[in-house]
Amino acid sequence: MEYRTVLTTCTYCGCGCGLYLEVMDGRLVGTIPCKTNPVNEGKLCVKGWNVHEFVQSPKRLTRPLLRKNRELTPVSWDEALDFTAARLREIKEAHGSDSIAFLASAKVTNEENYLIQKFARAAVGTNNVDHCARL
Amino acid sequence: MDDKIKMKVQELLQSGKIKGFLGLRERHGQVGPYLFTDGDDLEGLVVGDRFKPGDSRYPLNKQLMKITRGDPSGCYGVLVRGCDERGLKTLFGSGQIKSEQVVPVGIACPQDLADACECLKPYPDERVAGEAAEPRSFATVAKVEAMELDERFRLWLAEFSKCIKCYGCRNICPMCYCSECTLENKDFGDIGSLPAENPVFHLTRAIHMAGRCIDCGLCNEVCPADIPLRTLYKKIADIVEEEFHCRPGYGSPETPPGLNIRGEELKH
Known part of the structure; x- marks a missing residue:
């Protein structure tokens, strides 16, 4: 079992909230707001909290x-x-x-x-x- | 404080007693949860007191639940403050984490943080670093209770009306582990619509915190609308103590008598 946290920026809007994506064995399993990021200071909106979900969504467009x-x-x-x-x-x-x-x-x-x-x-x-x- | 923790973690990793240590690491200018596995990366280990005490605390037990479920035979170290230790005891008691899979590495909180948290026990029973600070009583609860009942009700209605329904209080909560959440039940409310049902949304969550909330205060810190949820849950914990004579995480790791609140059995 491999568990990593990856610091990144929320892609949902232009605010640029900082968050960690939790990666377990290569799959995204959660989002944690970054407490020290000056933009969001450890807070997120409902979209940001679920940002890990769309990446692996089967509904995602992968080709034209x-x-x-x-x-x-x-x-x-x-x-x-x-x-x-x-x-x-x-x-x-x-x-x-x-x-x-x-x-x-x-x-x-x-x-x-x-x-x-x-x-x-x-x-x-x-x-x-x-x-x-x-x- | 950091050095004592680093030495302890290094020792635990080298002895092979733990497969990894879940703590905090400063990387790319930010502090966040990190699973240390080989000891080479311990330089960046921090305890979450960046600019002021406790300003970068995270619900490590929540991440620990995922890790121990992902590796049901592995044993992991975890950084714990007083509140985290209470959380661990409660999670052991409710079958969410197996105690044999965890080696807590304790730190005591500085007095500033204990004051700000109004913490009844700002230190874990077993600690590697830090001096035990003086406990503090719930002054915020006393302040609200001094108000007249209708004034108090108006206060909470006004506070709850600020809710943007981000579910952050539930998502950050290290004691929220149900696989099905009442707050997402269609019979309970209109899930996708705003505002949140006032006061049902927050009072329902408050009641679900009975026998669970270990007063870490992360809900308060995560709330974009600054709703004083911690004050509400502190009061719930007082009521639980009055009625059931127990406060989650302060006693033995066993489920306290008369308070058999169990989540789903751990599926290993």
């Missing part, structure tokens, strides 16, 4: 899905990206840049959020950028 004949079907990244790029271009040409919006996430890194807003503004040409905390 494309709706074909009304059914979500696993496809390769190339097919998914080609389809998305083609459709975005069609929509932009038919209805204009502001017919498209981008939803960023508190669950990804700063750099990834930078990229999505850059893509929205520079590649697509819209300021329609929002994030999951307002959904």
